[in-house]
Amino acid sequence: MTDSLTEPLPGPSPQPLTADMFDPECPNRAMPIRLEAKWAWLIIRCLEGGPRRFSELRVPLARVTPKVLSESLRAMERDGLITRTAYPENPPRVEYALTDLGRSLLGPMDAACEWGRRHLGRLLDAREAYERRRAPGPSEPARPSSPARP
Amino acid sequence: MTDSLTEPLPGPSPQPLTADMFDPECPNRAMPIRLEAKWAWLIIRCLEGGPRRFSELRVPLARVTPKVLSESLRAMERDGLITRTAYPENPPRVEYALTDLGRSLLGPMDAACEWGRRHLGRLLDAREAYERRRAPGPSEPARPSSPARP
DNA sequence: CCGTATCCCTGACGATACTG
DNA sequence: CAGTATCGTCAGGGATACGG
Numbered sequence: 001m002t003d004s005l006t007e008p009l010p011g012p013s014p015q016p017l018t019a020d021m022f023d024p025e026c027p028n029r030a031m032p033i034r035l036e037a038k039w040a041w042l043i044i045r046c047l048e049g050g051p052r053r054f055s056e057l058r059v060p061l062a063r064v065t066p067k068v069l070s071e072s073l074r075a076m077e078r079d080g081l082i083t084r085t086a087y088p089e090n091p092p093r094v095e096y097a098l099t100d101l102g103r104s105l106l107g108p109m110d111a112a113c114e115w116g117r118r119h120l121g122r123l124l125d126a127r128e129a130y131e132r133r134r135a136p137g138p139s140e141p142a143r144p145s146s147p148a149r150p
Numbered sequence: 151m152t153d154s155l156t157e158p159l160p161g162p163s164p165q166p167l168t169a170d171m172f173d174p175e176c177p178n179r180a181m182p183i184r185l186e187a188k189w190a191w192l193i194i195r196c197l198e199g200g201p202r203r204f205s206e207l208r209v210p211l212a213r214v215t216p217k218v219l220s221e222s223l224r225a226m227e228r229d230g231l232i233t234r235t236a237y238p239e240n241p242p243r244v245e246y247a248l249t250d251l252g253r254s255l256l257g258p259m260d261a262a263c264e265w266g267r268r269h270l271g272r273l274l275d276a277r278e279a280y281e282r283r284r285a286p287g288p289s290e291p292a293r294p295s296s297p298a299r300p
Numbered sequence: 301c302c303g304t305a306t307c308c309c310t311g312a313c314g315a316t317a318c319t320g
Numbered sequence: 321c322a323g324t325a326t327c328g329t330c331a332g333g334g335a336t337a338c339g340g
Contacts, residue, residue, distance in 0.1 A: 038312080038313085053321085053322090054321075054322050054323075055321065055322075063314095064313095064314095065313080065314055065315070065316090066322080066323060066324085067313085067314085067315095067323085067324075067325085068312085068313060068314075069323095070322085070323060070324080071312095071313095077280075078276070078277055078280040078281075079273050079276055079277050079280075080272060080273055080275075080276025080277070080280075081273070086322090089321095090321090091321045091322085092320085092321055092322060092323090093321075093322090094321085094322065094323090101269060101272055101273065101276070104265065104268075104269055105265065107261065107265065108258070108261045108262045108264075108265045111257065111258045111261035111262075112258045112261075112262075114258075115254065115255065115257065115258045118254075119251060119254055122230060122251055123229050123230055123231070123251065125230075126228065126229055126230025126251070127228055127229050127230070130227075130228040130229075130230075131228075188332080188333080203301085203302090204301075204302055204303075205301065205302075213334095214333095214334095215333080215334060215335070215336090216302080216303060216304085217303085217304070217305085217333080217334085217335095218332085218333055218334075219303095220302085220303055220304080221332095221333085236302090240301090241301045241302085242301055242302060242303090242340090243301075243302090244301085244302065244303090
């Protein structure tokens with residue numbers, strides 16, 4: 001079971017997830033939520049415009065198996081980020097919707113997206129340059145045994 | 151090797167990490183960086199106040215083995231988030247420092263921390279309430295076979 | 301001091317099939 | 321339609337030991 005968002009980090013954890021980790025004065029303050037808990041980010045985006053049914057979510061998340069999607073949704077429901085409403089009809093209908101708490105995540109998410117729009121290109125450039133430094137040509141065996149990298 | 155931050159997500163990915171994913175108009179825009187790539191977040195915080203040596207980083211990150219710390223640092227160096235400077239002394243000395251690109255992450259990170267300070271308590275409350283609903287007492291076997299959860 | 305080299309283990313997923 | 325059950329994989333990363 002994916003623990004979705006927070007989760008005090010099972011075993012070896014930087015901190016046991018205390019409140020002062022979010023005090024700007026605390027030097028060790030850490031990221032509380034695994035905002036990108038693999039699918040949570042995308043699910044929130046899918047629900048941004050209103051409630052969605054399970055099968056509706058499966059369209060943009062086609063690469064997520066129903067099992068994993070279901071687990072993710074339940075974990076998010078557990079954390080109070082979304083609600084699950086089942087209508088006793090036939091065929092059954094279930095709708096997922098963002099809570100206020102879940103919606104409050106849109107702010108930090110937008111901040112991160114804004115960072116991506118402005119800086120991701122530079123990061124990818126740096127990565128490409130780094131890889132090219134290690135593999136100058138396709139004829140190179142790559143990874144000289146010891147030197148390189150000042 | 152931990153791929154640190156971005157990484158187009160190896161196999162089944164929601165999107166191949168294109169630029170328009172960061173367009174606020176794109177409904178599928180996703181989180182580009184795995185901001186919390188396990189240790190990257192904490193490393194950035196450790197470097198926030200200035201360059202640090204490898205052994206200095208090991209103090210606040212005592213639970214990270216040198217192997218993993220080394221891998222994380224190299225991945226971040228590859229992505230242009232930090233620099234690695236080795237001084238040819240004896241004993242050897244190496245200093246890691248944030249680049250401008252790495253420092254630009256502090257903005258989104260602070261936004262996330264601010265979210266944590268304001269809302270994390272509510273998330274934890276919701277989680278606790280959910281778990282208690284499933285395990286009302288220590289005498290309960292938990293997980294009734296089918297009902298519960300409207 | 302600053303890392304690498306090995307080994308191994310776990311838990312998050314993915315594939316596929318099947319129910320209420 | 322809305323999931324669950326079962327099985328398998330595989331990469332992240334922890335433990336330990338060693339090298340420049």
